[in-house]
Amino acid sequence: MESKEEKIEALRKAIDNAENIVFFGGAGVSTESGLPDFRGEQGLYRKKYGLPPESYFSIRLLKYDPEEFFKFQRKRILGYDVKPNAAHLKLTEWEKQGKLRAIITQNIDGLHQAAGSKNVIELHGNTKHCHCMRCNKSYKISAIMETEGVPRCKICHGIIKPDTVLYGEKLDVRLLKKATDHIRKADMLIVGGTSLTVNPAVSLVHEFRNKPFVLINIGLTPMDDRADIRIYDKIGQVFSEL
Ligand code: CNA
Numbered sequence: 001m002e003s004k005e006e007k008i009e010a011l012r013k014a015i016d017n018a019e020n021i022v023f024f025g026g027a028g029v030s031t032e033s034g035l036p037d038f039r040g041e042q043g044l045y046r047k048k049y050g051l052p053p054e055s056y057f058s059i060r061l062l063k064y065d066p067e068e069f070f071k072f073q074r075k076r077i078l079g080y081d082v083k084p085n086a087a088h089l090k091l092t093e094w095e096k097q098g099k100l101r102a103i104i105t106q107n108i109d110g111l112h113q114a115a116g117s118k119n120v121i122e123l124h125g126n127t128k129h130c131h132c133m134r135c136n137k138s139y140k141i142s143a144i145m146e147t148e149g150v151p152r153c154k155i156c157h158g159i160i161k162p163d164t165v166l167y168g169e170k171l172d173v174r175l176l177k178k179a180t181d182h183i184r185k186a187d188m189l190i191v192g193g194t195s196l197t198v199n200p201a202v203s204l205v206h207e208f209r210n211k212p213f214v215l216i217n218i219g220l221t222p223m224d225d226r227a228d229i230r231i232y233d234k235i236g237q238v239f240s241e242l
Helices: 004-017 053-057 059-064 066-077 086-096 173-185 201-207 235-240
Strands: 021-025 100-105 120-122 125-132 138-140 160-164 188-192 213-216 229-231
Touching: 004 229, 021 086, 021 173, 053 059, 053 066, 059 066, 066 160, 086 100, 086 235, 100 173, 120 173, 173 201
Parallel strands: 021 100, 021 188, 100 120, 188 213, 213 229
Antiparallel strands: 125 138, 125 160
């Protein structure tokens, strides 16, 4: 079995040789910035909040108990103040060098853009903005954070919802297509900080038929067998060694 140093060296070489890297990531990319993930050791799914964890991120809760939905969003999901970590910054560096073509993320925290990355495909939306569910008017997230109870549109009194994709909602097909195109053309796919369990986002990874497929994650994932280089460690830590 290869040592960690040997794997990092193999990764370094692969990155040097690549010209069209695509990164596919998840909540684990931001844990080193201080944001909890869902399914990791310290993840939100390990906490007891009353309802089953997925309910708090569902369109169902927003529809049937909006008070509870917004209470949870304000306390646990929105309005954090964190900074990009070494993983976000390294990806930005590769993009500036012309090596990395796209970041496809399941994250909703906007940290890739905060690090300066440009081509970021946010499959599950983001927590920076929100919109009226009735007339679609856009608002800043302060429309939720600086109000109480169920936030309402100034124009039509519809409910204002964060621009995140909740369980039970469909992903934007244009974004899925864009992400698929990038992955099919890539000459290297780096997957990191994701449990690879949430579809249809994860099905995108199957579109990569090239080599090398790199996986950097603390825990095991359902696609470990497919990876040409597998590193079980913190992604910010690994990237800072490159
Ligand atoms: P997940 O299911 O919580 O999995 C995270 C994975 O990352 C786990 O396998 C962890 O072991 C691993 N992990 C945690 N920290 C690190 C680290 N430092 N380095 C490497 N691996 C690490 O999250 P997924 O992204 O797979 O699931 C998709 C959900 C999570 C999306 O719908 C997101 O919106 C949602 N989410 C996003 C954020 C965010 O935007 N920061 C936070 C929490 C959840």
